[in-house]
Amino acid sequence: FAPSAFTPKNAGVPASTSSLNMALKDGQTPVVIGVAADSGCGKSTFMRRLTSIFGGDVVGPLGGGFGNGGWETNTLVSDLTTVICLDDYHSNDRNGRKVSGLTALNPLENNFDLMFEQIKALKDGKTISKPIYNHVNGTLDTPETIEPTPIIIFEGLHPMHDERVRDLLDFTLYLDISDEVKLNWKIQRDMEERGHSLESIMASIEARKPDFDAYIDPQKKDSDVIIEVLPTNLDKEDKKTLNVRCIQKDGVVDFSPCYLFDQGSTIEWTPAPTKLSAPAPGLKMAYRSEQYFGRDCQVVEMDGSFDNLQELVYVESALSNTKTKFYGELTQAMLALADAPGSNNGTGLMQTLAAFAIRDIYEKKTAAAKKVKQETTTSA
Ligand SMILES: Nc1ncnc2c1ncn2[C@@H]1O[C@H](COP(=O)(O)OP(=O)(O)OP(=O)(O)O)[C@@H](O)[C@H]1O
Ligand SMILES: O=C(CO)[C@H](O)[C@H](O)COP(=O)(O)O
Numbered sequence: 001f002a003p004s005a006f007t008p009k010n011a012g013v014p015a016s017t018s019s020l021n022m023a024l025k026d027g028q029t030p031v032v033i034g035v036a037a038d039s040g041c042g043k044s045t046f047m048r049r050l051t052s053i054f055g056g057d058v059v060g061p062l063g064g065g066f067g068n069g070g071w072e073t074n075t076l077v078s079d080l081t082t083v084i085c086l087d088d089y090h091s092n093d094r095n096g097r098k099v100s101g102l103t104a105l106n107p108l109e110n111n112f113d114l115m116f117e118q119i120k121a122l123k124d125g126k127t128i129s130k131p132i133y134n135h136v137n138g139t140l141d142t143p144e145t146i147e148p149t150p151i152i153i154f155e156g157l158h159p160m161h162d163e164r165v166r167d168l169l170d171f172t173l174y175l176d177i178s179d180e181v182k183l184n185w186k187i188q189r190d191m192e193e194r195g196h197s198l199e200s201i202m203a204s205i206e207a208r209k210p211d212f213d214a215y216i217d218p219q220k221k222d223s224d225v226i227i228e229v230l231p232t233n234l235d236k237e238d239k240k241t242l243n244v245r246c247i248q249k250d251g252v253v254d255f256s257p258c259y260l261f262d263q264g265s266t267i268e269w270t271p272a273p274t275k276l277s278a279p280a281p282g283l284k285m286a287y288r289s290e291q292y293f294g295r296d297c298q299v300v301e302m303d304g305s306f307d308n309l310q311e312l313v314y315v316e317s318a319l320s321n322t323k324t325k326f327y328g329e330l331t332q333a334m335l336a337l338a339d340a341p342g343s344n345n346g347t348g349l350m351q352t353l354a355a356f357a358i359r360d361i362y363e364k365k366t367a368a369a370k371k372v373k374q375e376t377t378t379s380a
Helices: 043-054 094-100 112-123 163-168 179-193 198-222 309-318 329-336 346-379
Strands: 031-036 081-085 128-134 139-146 151-156 171-177 225-231 242-249 267-269 283-292 295-304
Touching: 031 043, 031 112, 031 163, 031 198, 031 346, 043 081, 043 151, 043 329, 043 346, 112 128, 112 151, 112 163, 171 179, 171 198, 171 346, 179 198, 179 225, 225 346, 242 283, 242 346, 295 346, 309 329, 329 346
Parallel strands: 031 151, 031 171, 081 151, 171 225
Antiparallel strands: 128 139, 225 242, 242 295, 267 283, 283 295
16 A cells, blocks of 8 residues: 655645534533444535424534635534535545555555544533545645534544544434445436446445445444435335434433334334325324444334425424424424435434434533533532
8 A cells, every 4th residue: 555645735725614513612622423334425414404393503624615716625514513524535646546556445544543533522522623635636635724613523444443533423324325225326426417327336346345345334334323224125126215214322312213103012003194295105103212233222214205395293202312402393394405315214213313312412411511510629
């Protein structure tokens, strides 16, 4: 493996963080979340749902982004959150990977020492200077300054691969998209939107598969929540409709799983078509306890899609422990991003539930830290 030279391509651009983010309050520790998935598996869509739930007027690329006087960045900021893409920790640029002959999924192509040091520094309330991997031209650009914010999300290929990094994460998610669905999504984006050929898409998936299986997929066993996306079970011929399972581990600090109707029971539910209309092959939900890599889990499942997003409030009434603040908030959050992929099926629903769980974890951890601080001040 031949490391390539570091070649800044955006020299001259002021690489400083914007002042959009809400700074940490005195002594506050950022809550750090890891989201793992292969490329093209819906991480950006999930990030949009998440930042939308955390609110704030300004959500966008750090520094305004390239074209707005900013720079090419993978970092997304909103009032409370910073989303950092782990592609920024690639050790080599695209040319360097051609020389090494390794894929970006190979741990040897990623700088886990730096990732660990920088996540730790952010958790300690320190500002970092983080590299940028430029996906437009495949270069490693001049680093950008990242200040710690109350919530920091690390999304990418390997947030749970390195034990030191994993131990720093307060909550972890894995987007587990089955091969069949991944191919369909890739075709939709890379063929229909980017003009790639079917052969090149298939070849790229095949080339990545061994490293995906070796280094990305195993992270799901270490995740607190896994959103599994499979082809529907309702009609074997149907290749478009999705069956989505939200696998939630029991016993995770500050997290209690969402459930359907009655906690601990096993339920299969076909919502009344008059209350939730669904196109063929229909829609079914389920809830049960399962074992996942030897851990007790609770699984909420939605197989099929629905016609009218407003009617989702009917499903919301059957779900408990959604961590919403009022009845209807789940449906409202889905409606706010009605145009995003997955807003008519379980992918959008489970991602939105996961976003509410993250908000809840953040609020619990912040309240606990505040209590400790008050107690320390009182006893001093
Ligand atoms: N829930 C969904 N339902 C249908 N299609 C989806 C869904 N989520 C994502 N897609 C499809 O997959 C493509 C990739 O999604 P997205 O950009 O969110 O993934 P990503 O993991 O951020 O990708 P990358 O890492 O390559 O930037 C979208 O353009 C869309 O076509
Ligand atoms: O797996 C990926 C994560 O997004 C990318 O393929 C990797 O980051 C390399 O990027 P590019 O293909 O743009 O050189």
